[in-house]
Amino acid sequence: MTCEIITIGDELLIGQVINTNQAFIAEQLNSVGIFTEKMTTIGDHATHIFEAFANAFSRHDVVCVTGGLGPTHDDITKKVVCEFFNTDLVMNEQVLHDIKTLAQRRNIALIQSNIDQALVPRTCTVIPNKHGTAPGMMFEKQGKFFFVMPGVPFEMKAMIEEWIVPFFQQRSSGLIIRHRTLKTTGIGESLLAHEIGDVGKILGSDGKATLAFLPNPMGTKLRITVKDYDADAVDQRLADIEHALRQKADKYIYSSDEKELEDVVGILLREKHLTLSTAESCTGGMIAHRITNVPGASEYFMRGFVTYSNESKIEELGVPAHSIELYGAVSKQVAEAMAEGARKISKTDIAISCTGIAGPTGGTPEKPVGLCFIGYSDASTTIALKFNFGDNRIRFKERASQAALDLLRRKLLKIE
Template sequence: MKATIINIGDEILIGQVVNTNAAWMAEKLNQNGIAVDLVLTIADTKEAIVDALELAIARTDLVLITGGLGLTKDDITKRTLTDYFGMELKFHAPSFNNLQQLFAQFGRTPDDRYKVQAEMPDGAKVLINKVGAASGMWFERDGKVIVSMPGIPREVKYLMKYEVLPNLKMQFQFPSIMHYTVNVTGKGETDLAEMLTEFEQKLPSNIKLAYLPNSMIGVVRLRLSAYGEDVMVLETQLDHYIRKLPPVLGSLIYGEHKDTLERVIGQMLLKRKYTLGTAESCTGGNIAHKITSVAGCSAYYESSVIAYSNAVKRDLLGVKQETLDEHGAVSEQTVIEMARGTQKLLNVNCAIAVSGVAGPTGGSPEKPVGTIWVAVTENERIYTQKLQLGKDRLQNIERTTTIALNLLRRFLLDDLSNEAE
């Protein structure tokens, strides 16, 4: 079965609201063996709704519509669909009873104005929305299913989970789909594709490999998707190919599914009973932000020093003035002293220190924008790396954060051997 998702709303088209419904719905449909063929975002007009609906019905078997089911004048979806399917609106008592129950939770009673909300197309299957005022509507034509839901994400999720998907499963049979995601950093999409050429060539026709790069932070997700009828066969088959990825990619893999570098590093530090501190110049606290986004990080993370000025580098972290004078703030020597100073100041086993030119200005011929030095430590050991990134300030901050975290991960794994002294 192929599906179209139609999201209605001028607020989405003008960028006032982010369309989270489409991504969530597509994920859930895919998990249930339904392939999304088309996603449309359209205006709150009758012409746009009808045009999108006809395109969707011609191309796919299932059409899921969100938005435009409120009481204001711009909410015209219900009337448009009622006319399109040649039906009439009639008062639907169960929908009004649901509305009364919702109001009762707040000590209120819906007046006659809200009876319009309970008018539903006579001939459509009504999907009671227990977390919102607007019921969903299920239409069928020539074997095609068209479902209309309100646009509020919480209500979309309720109706999809408790009404739409259960009804689809009762009416249709879907193939099984299984996914496995590997998270990789240190190589770009092109390099990874070259490394995995032979691996991809040996994949059976029912297993696909997708590359999902996030160039802003420098991470690529590799997703293996297996399609078939027998879940147990798919599990065995997918597991066979999952095991073949680590020998090819090695330490480029830092996790699976929703793992993040900061979470993986936290687990490594906890296992070793290590503590961590950070000293950041050009990243301005972004590394600390990532680390502290993980619940329970207080068990291993001590603090961060935002050493943006040379004075802070010198007076708080103990970077020698002669180091700054001779080599500058953006240098290997400086980040080494920043890292060592962080260990001493915070009494931690491990430290991350960064200093560089994030941009878009401030560079020089010797140290152009995007020149950044990183140091990571584990007790007495220390490792440094010079980065040459681009001119986009935000991307430089995000990429440096990813690289610094990954360097610490690899250093703890003994995957980096060149030590700076």
């Protein structure tokens, strides 16, 4: 089955809101054997919406629409849906009950525009909205399926996960599609591809498996996809491909599920009963922020320093003033002193540090914008590694925090 995803809203076209709905819907439908062939984004214009509906429904088996179901004057999707399917609106008592219950739970007054959201097209199947007042809708016609959902991401996601995906799972033709994503860091896409080598030898020639390289500022994701009619065969094929990829690039792979790097190092620290502190300059606390995003981080994360000025490095971490004068604040020597100082002052087993030039100004020919030193210290060793993360300030901070956490991961796993 093929699908087109239509997202509606002027806010999407002017760049005011990032369109995350399309990617989520496509990923979820793909898991039940429905392939998204086209994505369309249109504004709040009735004629354009109707034309998009007609084009999509004539070409695809499934159409998923989000947006324009709210209670304001510019939410016109439901009206156009009625026109497209030649039907009218009727009051749905169950939806009205759900809206009243939600309003009571949130302690908000119920006004007429909210009540009107219980009006649904007569010929649709209602998809309950557990998190909002706008119900979803499904139309089935000539063996095709047309879904309409709110544009609010968490409302839409619940409908997809709890209603639409199970709906298609029950109607499945037997084809099983599964994905596994290996997250890598510390290596560029081109070099990673070189390390892996001939992908064809890993995937086989039967066309049932594919591998996608998905680069981002933090690293490159390797998405394995396997299709078959035998669930055990799919699982075994995924495992075999992952094993082959790990043989080629295991030291760069930090996760094969949804875990982020901070989750991974948290697990390692907890398992090894080790404690951690951080000393940051150019990242401004981002490393500590990521570490404390993990529930239970207080078991191993003791203290974080943000020492942005030279004075604070000296006063808070005990960095020797002569090291800064001789080598500069952005140097291997200072990064090492920051890590060692944080570890000793915090009385932790390990400390990591970061000092650099985030830009876009402040660089020199000897120390250009993007230069960064990541430090690591434990009871037996203190080191610092040199990087260059480019001249975009935000990406610099993201990449620096990733490199610091990856250095920690490698040390914990004794990966050189």
